[in-house]
Amino acid sequence: xxxxxxxxxxxxxxxxxxxxxxxxxxxxxxxxxxxxxxxxxxxxxxxxxxxxxxxxxxxxxxxxxxxxxxxxxxxxxxxxxxxxxxxxxxxxxxxxxxxxxxxxxxxxxxxxxxxxxxxxxxxxxxxxxxxxxxxxxxxxxxxxxxxxxxxxxxxxxxxxxxxxxxxxxxxxxxxxxxxxxxxxxxxxxxxxxxxxxxxxxxxxxxxxxxxxxxxxxxxxxxxxxxxxxxxxxxxxxxxxxxxxxxxxxxxxxxxxxxxxxxxxxxxxxxxxxxxxxxxxxxxxxxxxxxxxxxxxxxxxxxxxxxxxxxxxxxxxxxxxxxxxxxxxxxxxxxxxxxxxxxxxxxxxxxxxxxxxxxxxxxxxxxxxxxxxxxxxxxxxxxxxxxxxxxxxxxxxxxxxxxxxxxxxxxxxxxxxxxxxxxxxxxxxxxxxxxxxxxxxxxxxxxxxxx
Amino acid sequence: xxxxxxxxxxxxxxxxxxxxxxxxxxxxxxxxxxxxxxxxxxxxxxxxxxxxxxxxxxxxxxxxxxxxxxxxxxxxxxxxxxxxxxxxxxxxxxxxxxxxxxxxxxxxxxxxxxxxxxxxxxxxxxxxxxxxxxxxxxxxxxxxxxxxxxxxxxxxxxxxxxxxxxxxxxxxxxxxxxxxxxxxxxxxxxxxxxxxxxxxxxxxxxxxxxxxxxxxxxxxxxxxxxxxxxxxxxxxxxxxxxxxxxxxxxxxxxxxxxxxxxxxxxxxxxxxxxxxxxxxxxxxxxxxxxxxxxxxxxxxxxxxxxxxxxxxxxxxxxxxxxxxxxxxxxxxxxxxxxxxxxxxxxxxxxxxxxxxxxxxxxxxxxxxxxxxxxxxxxxxxxxxxxxxxxxxxxxxxxxxxxxxxxxxxxxxxxxxxxxxxxxxxxxxxxxxxxxxxxxxxxxxxxxxxx
Numbered sequence: 001x002x003x004x005x006x007x008x009x010x011x012x013x014x015x016x017x018x019x020x021x022x023x024x025x026x027x028x029x030x031x032x033x034x035x036x037x038x039x040x041x042x043x044x045x046x047x048x049x050x051x052x053x054x055x056x057x058x059x060x061x062x063x064x065x066x067x068x069x070x071x072x073x074x075x076x077x078x079x080x081x082x083x084x085x086x087x088x089x090x091x092x093x094x095x096x097x098x099x100x101x102x103x104x105x106x107x108x109x110x111x112x113x114x115x116x117x118x119x120x121x122x123x124x125x126x127x128x129x130x131x132x133x134x135x136x137x138x139x140x141x142x143x144x145x146x147x148x149x150x151x152x153x154x155x156x157x158x159x160x161x162x163x164x165x166x167x168x169x170x171x172x173x174x175x176x177x178x179x180x181x182x183x184x185x186x187x188x189x190x191x192x193x194x195x196x197x198x199x200x201x202x203x204x205x206x207x208x209x210x211x212x213x214x215x216x217x218x219x220x221x222x223x224x225x226x227x228x229x230x231x232x233x234x235x236x237x238x239x240x241x242x243x244x245x246x247x248x249x250x251x252x253x254x255x256x257x258x259x260x261x262x263x264x265x266x267x268x269x270x271x272x273x274x275x276x277x278x279x280x281x282x283x284x285x286x287x288x289x290x291x292x293x294x295x296x297x298x299x300x301x302x303x304x305x306x307x308x309x310x311x312x313x314x315x316x317x318x319x320x321x322x323x324x325x326x327x328x329x330x331x332x333x334x335x336x337x338x339x340x341x342x343x344x345x346x347x348x349x350x351x352x353x354x355x356x357x358x359x360x361x362x363x364x365x366x367x368x369x370x371x372x373x374x375x376x377x378x379x380x381x382x383x384x385x386x387x388x389x390x391x392x393x394x395x396x397x398x399x400x401x402x403x404x405x406x407x408x409x410x411x412x413x414x415x416x417x418x419x420x421x422x423x424x425x426x427x428x429x430x431x432x433x434x435x436x437x438x439x440x441x442x443x444x445x446x447x448x449x450x
Numbered sequence: 451x452x453x454x455x456x457x458x459x460x461x462x463x464x465x466x467x468x469x470x471x472x473x474x475x476x477x478x479x480x481x482x483x484x485x486x487x488x489x490x491x492x493x494x495x496x497x498x499x500x501x502x503x504x505x506x507x508x509x510x511x512x513x514x515x516x517x518x519x520x521x522x523x524x525x526x527x528x529x530x531x532x533x534x535x536x537x538x539x540x541x542x543x544x545x546x547x548x549x550x551x552x553x554x555x556x557x558x559x560x561x562x563x564x565x566x567x568x569x570x571x572x573x574x575x576x577x578x579x580x581x582x583x584x585x586x587x588x589x590x591x592x593x594x595x596x597x598x599x600x601x602x603x604x605x606x607x608x609x610x611x612x613x614x615x616x617x618x619x620x621x622x623x624x625x626x627x628x629x630x631x632x633x634x635x636x637x638x639x640x641x642x643x644x645x646x647x648x649x650x651x652x653x654x655x656x657x658x659x660x661x662x663x664x665x666x667x668x669x670x671x672x673x674x675x676x677x678x679x680x681x682x683x684x685x686x687x688x689x690x691x692x693x694x695x696x697x698x699x700x701x702x703x704x705x706x707x708x709x710x711x712x713x714x715x716x717x718x719x720x721x722x723x724x725x726x727x728x729x730x731x732x733x734x735x736x737x738x739x740x741x742x743x744x745x746x747x748x749x750x751x752x753x754x755x756x757x758x759x760x761x762x763x764x765x766x767x768x769x770x771x772x773x774x775x776x777x778x779x780x781x782x783x784x785x786x787x788x789x790x791x792x793x794x795x796x797x798x799x800x801x802x803x804x805x806x807x808x809x810x811x812x813x814x815x816x817x818x819x820x821x822x823x824x825x826x827x828x829x830x831x832x833x834x835x836x837x838x839x840x841x842x843x844x845x846x847x848x849x850x851x852x853x854x855x856x857x858x859x860x861x862x863x864x865x866x867x868x869x870x871x872x873x874x875x876x877x878x879x880x881x882x883x884x885x886x887x888x889x890x891x892x893x894x895x896x897x898x899x900x
Contacts, residue, residue, distance in 0.1 A: 002459040003524050009452040074453050075536070075826045086525070104554075106826030108865070148823055168618065171868035174875055175822050372625050373598055376525045376556025415558070415865035418621035425624055 003085055005247040007078040012070060015062040017238040019273045019344060020231065022061065022280055024351060027231070027343055028318035031449055033307055039315055046217050047224040049125040052118065055232040063235065065117070072116045072149055076105045077239065081247035086374035088394075094403035095394035096253060099387075099410045100244050100271060101377070109380065109412030110267045111142035111227055114236035118225045119146035129153040129222040131215035133183065133208030135263070136162050136334030136382065137169025138412055139227030144178035155222075157183040157191075157211040160203035162334040168416040183208040190214050190311040202330050205263075205338045210311030217313070228264025229308065229317075229342045237270025240409060245274055248407075255407035257286040257393050261385040262298060262356070263335045265289070265342030267411040273344075276353060287354045288393065289345065290385040292364075294432040295328040297321065297341045298349050298356035300439060305449035306340060316447050319346040322434075323442025329432045331361055332420040333381040339442065357389060360431040364388045365424045368414070380412035381420055453535055455697040457528035462520060465512040467688040469723045469794060470681065472511065472730055474801060477681070477793055478768035481899050483757055489765055496667050497674040499575040502568065505682040513685065515567070522566045522599055526555045527689065531697035536824035538844075544853035545844035546703060549837075549860045550694050550721060551827070559830065559862030560717045561592035561677055564686035568675045569596035579603040579672040581665035583633065583658030585713070586612050586784030586832065587619025588862055589677030594628035605672075607633040607641075607661040610653035612784040618866040633658040640664050640761040652780050655713075655788045660761035667763070678714025679758065679767075679792050687720025690859060695724055698857075705857035707736040707843050711835040712748060712806070713785045715739070715792030721859040726803060738843065739795065739806045740835040742814075744882040745778040747771065747791045748799050748806035750889060755899035756790060766897050769796040772884075773892025779882045781811055782870040783831040789892065807839060810881040814838045815874045818864070830862035831870055 020027060030039040044053045055063060065073070084097040102110035122130060130147050133156070134140030140156040147154035156178050163170060163182035173180050183203045184191035190210035194201050201207070209226070216224035226233060248254055258275055260268030272287045279285050291298055298320045306321035308314030319340045326339040348354040364381065367388035372378040379387060390408040397404035414421065423429055470477060480489040494503045505513060515523070534547040552560035572580060580597050583606070584590030590606040597604035606628050613620060613632035623630050633653045634641035640660035644651050651657070659676070666674035676683060698704055708725055710718030722737045729735050741748055747770045756771035758764030769790050776789040798804040814831065817838035822828040829837060840858040847854035864871065873879050 004459060006456045006458065008456065009454060106822075145826065167872075168865070168868040171872040172828065175819060175828055175868075175871055177823075369625060372556075373627075376595065378622065378625055413865075415618070415863075416868075418618040418625075418866075421625055422617075422621040 003083050005081040005250050007243065007246060009074050011246060012073050012077045013065065013239050013242040014070065015064050016235045017242060017274050017277065018058055018061055018063055018235050019276065021059050022277055023347065027347060031305065031316035033312045033314065033316050036447065036449065047213065049121040049127065049223065051121040052232050055235060056230060066120060069117050069120050078243045079104045081244055084375055087371055090370065090374045091391065093394050093398055095397045096405045097390055097394055098405070098407045100240055100407070101410045102240060102267065103377065103410060103413035106145050107138065107142035108415060109138040109142065110237060110240060110270060111139045112145060113239055113270065114227065114233045114266065115142035115146035116149070117236045119150045119152055122223050123150040123152055127152065127221065127223045129155065129219070130225045131155045131212040131222050132225045132227065133157045133205060133212045135159050135205050135337055137166050137416065138335055138380065140178070140180065141169055141172050142227065143225055144173040144176040147178065148176040154178040155215060156180045157185065157208040159183055159205060159208050159334060160201065161330040165419060166416055172416065183211050185211060187211070188214040190313070204310065204327050206310035206324055209309035210313050213309065213313045228266040229340065231344055233266045234269035234273065234342055234344055237266045238273050240270035241272060241274035244271060244407065253405045255285060256404040257288060257406050259288045259290060259386050259390045259393060259406065259408040261336060261382050261411065262289040262291050262341060262345060263338050263382060265345035267409050269342060269345055271409040276348065279353065288389055289349065289354055289356045290389040291356065291358050292331055292333055292336045292385065293358040293360045294331045294434055295322065295337050296358040296434055297339065299358045300434065302443065303346060303350050305447050307447060308340060316449060317343045319343045320349065322439050323446065325445055326438065326442035331432060332417070332429065333385060335382040336385065359385055359388050360433065361429055362431050365429065367391055377410065378414040379410060380414045381417055383411045386410070453533050455531040455700050457693060457696060459524050461696060462523050462527045463515065463689050463692040464520065465514050466685045467692060467724050467727065468508055468511055468513055468685050469726065471509050472727055473797065477797060481755065481766035483762045483764065483766050486897065486899065497663065499571040499577065499673065501571040502682050505685060506680060516570060519567050519570050528693045529554045531694055534825055537821060540820065540824045541841065543844050543848055545847045546855045547840055547844055548855070548857045550690055550857070551860045552690060552717065553827065553860060553863035556595050557588065557592035558865060559588040559592065560687060560690060560720060561589045562595060563689055563720065564677065564683045564716065565592035565596035566599065567686045569600045569602055572673050573600040573602055577602065577671065577673045579605065580675045581605045581662040581672050582675045582677065583607045583655060583662045585609050585655045585787055587616050587866065588785055588830065590628070590630065591619055591622050592677065593675055594623040594626040597628065598626040604628040605665060606630045607635065607658040609633055609655060609658050609784060610651065611780040615869060616866055622866065633661050635661060637661070638664040640763070654760065654777050656760035656774055659759035660763050663759065663763045678716040679790065681794055683716045684719035684723065684792055684794055687716045688723050690720035691722060691724035694721060694857065703855045705735060706854040707738060707856050709738045709740060709836050709840045709843060709856065709858040711786060711832050711861065712739040712741050712791060712795060713788050713832065715795035717859050717861040719792060719795055726798065729803065737804045738839055739799065739804055740839040741806065741808050742781055742783055742786045742835065743808040743810045744781045744884055745772065745787050746808040746884055747789065749808045750884065752893065753796060753800050755897055757897060758790060766899060767793045769793045770799065772889050773896065775895055776888065776892035781882060782867070782879065783835060785832040786835065809835055809838050810883065811879055812881050815879065817841055827860065828864040829860060830864045831867055833861045836860070
């Protein structure tokens with residue numbers, strides 16, 4: 001039996017799957033944070049190329065992937081679907097566990113799927129530079145690589161706590177000619193305003209987004225690029241699930257449950273959306289979004305309109321949120337430290353199509369080490385959340401006497417996160433759960449749309 | 451056209467290729483460093499399992515790979531053969547460049563091919579612990595992973611300069627339960643003797659080998675394991691070349707020249723030996739071994755008997771050597787800092803079947819960055835030597851008006867070497883060429899066999 005289901009280059013999907021036309025209810029519009037009115041394309045034009053603005057609200061089920069994007073996808077796609085035989089054996093499972101390995105990309109994560117597309121559309125519309133933010137550095141690496149391929153300059157605002165914890169990510173961005181700054185910086189009004197109150201601010205995705213948006217909005221040759229959350233980003237990631245469907249067709253199995261970690265939601269969307277379509281069409285299948293207990297947006301946040309960033313410069317969206325001023329602890333899954341979540345993923349949770357769970361940090365590191373020791377891949381701490389929950393699902397199915405087929409998205413490798421593993425072994429990591437009062441405090445400044 | 455030639459799990463070779471019976475001249479025997487007599491199996495038994503001792507001198511052309519080893523190879527093998535289309539385009543080449551990507555392994559390098567086999571045979575013969583050395587950390591990582599799979603303990607003596615430059619490699623070994631010490635240590639007589647003369651010794655592979663051999667020789671439950679140089683190690687690596695042959699058969703091309711970097715010589719042996727067999731059978735093909743100008747064993751060393759390690763505990767072999775007391779500068783291709791080379795590779799160089807060149811450090815980093823920016827893989831600094839020479843070969847063939855097909859072995863990724871890249875960008879790396887007087891000095895203490 002093949003452990004790895006590998007497809008030839010010719011099997012890379014040629015269209016992305018857009019879930020919007022298949023949703024039970026149409027998504028709520030975005031609102032302009034200054035005017036509080038529904039956002040139109042003209043509001044977004046200073047930040048995004050028109051092609052992506054169209055994709056954001058497209059009613060087309062399939063959007064063709066440009067050949068220029070496919071040419072770069074071929075560097076690493078299709079990614080393998082792998083049966084975790086060694087992990088199953090180690091745990092004595094009757095359930096089967098499969099994983100889709102997105103860490104095979106040049107950036108080491110799924111992020112490059114959308115970065116390449118975004119860089120392409122920006123280049124096509126004559127943009128010279130991209131400003132963006134990054135948490136753990138996965139998105140910043142991906143955008144640096146993508147910009148380098150299309151000859152764009154790239155400026156990355158990297159959350160300070162990750163900038164310090166993960167210098168290798170910063171070095172990687174330098175290999176691809178990006179400039180990287182620890183956020184909050186003195187380069188923007190948003191950054192300066194945070195630093196005035198707290199010169200030692202560890203930063204957050206919300207703050208870094210504000211800085212990157214401001215940079216783009218104040219430079220005519222520069223656009224902004226977001227690595228998760230938005231509809232078009234989730235859509236670009238569907239290459240993951242579309243490939244996984246083809247690969248499952250070769251195994252004779254079909255997933256009973258699909259697990260993915262959620263920060264903004266894009267890797268989860270990428271692997272699940274094509275299968276959610278099949279559930280809508282009658283397949284029996286569950287979807288579980290996993291988030292950190294230290295930043296439990298989907299499980300403890302409220303479903304309401306909120307700002308996408310700390311400084312209220314990004315669009316207002318209807319989503320699960322912990323409040324845009326929420327400042328998560330410096331946990332090691334830096335990519336999961338976002339106060340909000342994708343509007344689409346939020347809606348699917350709200351409508352009951354997707355379940356959500358929150359896991360504590362130590363459980364995820366333990367799962368990561370078991371996985372590394374059996375499957376040979378050290379996962380990113382973010383992806384470790386998916387691993388831990390996949391194991392939980394498999395054990396529970398066994399305990400219920402109904403062994404299941406579990407699929408999870410291994411969104412990235414942890415080669416640049418080794419210092420976090422060393423801290424885990426040294427006993428320096430702690431379980432952090434979010435006190436309700438922090439959520440209550442962060443909720444005070446909501447925009448109150450409708 | 452497929453960029454990546456990917457084989458199914460079922461195409462992993464089921465035998466290793468042993469080049470010894472196909473050599474024009476039989477290899478010289480090893481000598482015991484204490485008695486100066488030819489080594490027999492009983493001399494090696496305290497260090498190695500009998501199965502590996504037999505493989506070291508086997509006259510069989512094909513040695514079956516045990517199913518237990520194949521089962522773990524399936525975690526990442528077959529590795530892809532990739533056409534470097536983006537690199538070719540960037541350089542405007544008419545020549546074609548292919549690479550075999552061994553960085554896809556859990557250890558991030560080719561080293562795991564032999565580590566798995568060695569751990570397996572040791573486990574089978576009842577050994578409880580492996581002591582070994584590591585330069586850049588690639589071998590130590592591989593042995594840690596292999597030992598963990600077979601339930602063996604693993605003690606790694608890591609050359610101090612790499613231990614300090616590459617903490618992530620050390621962390622990776624910890625994930626797989628190994629204990630790692632910066633060598634020279636106070637744990638062995640060899641280490642203490644070096645530290646007495648030079649408490650700040652940066653270490654060398656020669657010293658670290660002495661420490662690991664001494665550890666194994668003084669503990670009955672412990673064996674030694676070497677990550678390169680020896681015949682059986684080179685043989686285990688031939689899975690690389692055997693797969694590459696199958697993959698080339700799918701391309702319609704055939705390599706005119708194969709390039710690999712050489713520290714001890716095993717990754718070079720792995721990709722070339724199966725093709726050297728074809729050259730002996732009449733194919734027209736060249737082989738180029740690339741080493742650093744700071745440690746130019748094959749190009750500036752002499753072909754003579756020398757000790758395998760600094761403290762004269764390891765066997766004496768007929769090989770190219772810079773002298774067993776040679777202390778290379780702390781260049782960033784730590785895996786290429788060895789005073790000697792594989793006896794088999796040395797013999798093939800001596801007999802004219804293999805060419806050798808030495809490259810300076812900065813040229814290899816420049817090639818590595820060009821490669822990363824086009825092909826999307828940041829290479830290990832060791833592998834960067836092969837990349838630089840592959841580019842040189844392709845350019846020369848173009849200049850000669852005879853575009854060629856170049857194959858090189860991308861022996862490992864550089865995800866754990868990012869600090870070296872950062873130093874390169876900061877202008878902190880220098881070109882180091884070895885003064886002849888250093889070689890002359892190191893040659894004084896040769897064993898003078900025959």
